[in-house]
Amino acid sequence: MTISQVSQKYGLPADTLRYYEKAGLIPPVHRTESGIRDYQPEDCNWVEFIKCMRSAGLSIETLQKYVTLFRKGNKTLQARKALLLAERDRLQAQIKAMQTTLKRLNYKIDIYDDKIVHCEKNLH
Amino acid sequence: MTISQVSQKYGLPADTLRYYEKAGLIPPVHRTESGIRDYQPEDCNWVEFIKCMRSAGLSIETLQKYVTLFRKGNKTLQARKALLLAERDRLQAQIKAMQTTLKRLNYKIDIYDDKIVHCEKNLH
DNA sequence: ATAACGTTTAGAGTTAGCTCTAAGTCAAGA
DNA sequence: TCTTGACTTAGAGCTAACTCTAAACGTTAT
Numbered sequence: 001m002t003i004s005q006v007s008q009k010y011g012l013p014a015d016t017l018r019y020y021e022k023a024g025l026i027p028p029v030h031r032t033e034s035g036i037r038d039y040q041p042e043d044c045n046w047v048e049f050i051k052c053m054r055s056a057g058l059s060i061e062t063l064q065k066y067v068t069l070f071r072k073g074n075k076t077l078q079a080r081k082a083l084l085l086a087e088r089d090r091l092q093a094q095i096k097a098m099q100t101t102l103k104r105l106n107y108k109i110d111i112y113d114d115k116i117v118h119c120e121k122n123l124h
Numbered sequence: 125m126t127i128s129q130v131s132q133k134y135g136l137p138a139d140t141l142r143y144y145e146k147a148g149l150i151p152p153v154h155r156t157e158s159g160i161r162d163y164q165p166e167d168c169n170w171v172e173f174i175k176c177m178r179s180a181g182l183s184i185e186t187l188q189k190y191v192t193l194f195r196k197g198n199k200t201l202q203a204r205k206a207l208l209l210a211e212r213d214r215l216q217a218q219i220k221a222m223q224t225t226l227k228r229l230n231y232k233i234d235i236y237d238d239k240i241v242h243c244e245k246n247l248h
Numbered sequence: 249a250t251a252a253c254g255t256t257t258a259g260a261g262t263t264a265g266c267t268c269t270a271a272g273t274c275a276a277g278a
Numbered sequence: 279t280c281t282t283g284a285c286t287t288a289g290a291g292c293t294a295a296c297t298c299t300a301a302a303c304g305t306t307a308t
Contacts, residue, residue, distance in 0.1 A: 275283090275284085
């Protein structure tokens with residue numbers, strides 16, 4: 001698969017795919033003889049994984065660390081697990097904060113309904 | 125209340141409080157005769173509200189718009205409600221995405237547990 | 249074989265959201 | 279009154295995460 005096909009498939013700009021690879025969020029992608037990227041299924045899986053993690057707000061730096069550990073093999077299993085646990089906790093806390101804000105938004109919206117009804121009454 | 129007391133109370137740097145005010149996320153704060161900020165309870169409520177919304181990821185621009193509408197009075201009730209509805213939908217979608225990622229992280233963590241057990245067995 | 253279009257790189261530019269600096273003003277204690 | 283420390287402003291600087299540019303090279307259709 002070419003970079004533009006992968007870009008299409010995952011809805012990520014080609015520039016971003018190159019940036020992720022250069023930054024080490026994705027292991028080096030396979031290439032044709034002439035040096036053009038030729039994404040293998042395994043490369044696509046990395047793209048999809050990183051897209052998912054980025055969409056939840058995991059930082060570039062954290063994902064770099066994860067991939068760096070991954071590429072060092074089995075001796076980094078514990079470290080990778082610790083990294084994932086830390087990110088999970090962060091994510092859980094963030095979701096909780098967002099749910100609190102969501103409730104508050106809903107409450108505010110209800111109040112707006114009341115206010116609007118009240119104001120329209122006054123028009124007559 | 126002085127700016128440093130408000131900074132303490134809400135855990136936001138004084139620079140950030142000034143920035144929010146200058147950017148219009150918070151209506152102009154009350155001042156002493158000599159021009160020093162003297163936060164009234166109503167100013168504090170704005171700070172707390174903006175802090176909550178920012179923590180859930182609402183953008184500076186969106187909050188500027190909301191405050192601008194607010195300061196124009198009752199004729200903007202509908203517009204403000206529409207803005208809140210849009211943000212609520214955005215927030216709900218984001219929470220959903222994060223929950224998906226959370227599940228995936230938990231799944232991955234389980235797999236790491238298995239892998240670690242397997243690797244440690246091989247050490248003997 | 250040449251036009252047209254896709255891909256490559258290094259590196260510059262952009263945006264959001266702060267964060268810091270400098271130079272000055274104000275308020276309280278010795 | 280002088281010093282110390284908090285406050286003020288405008289504006290520069292910073293970081294994360296892209297996004298774009300330029301110049302060169304590859305591929306495909308006519």
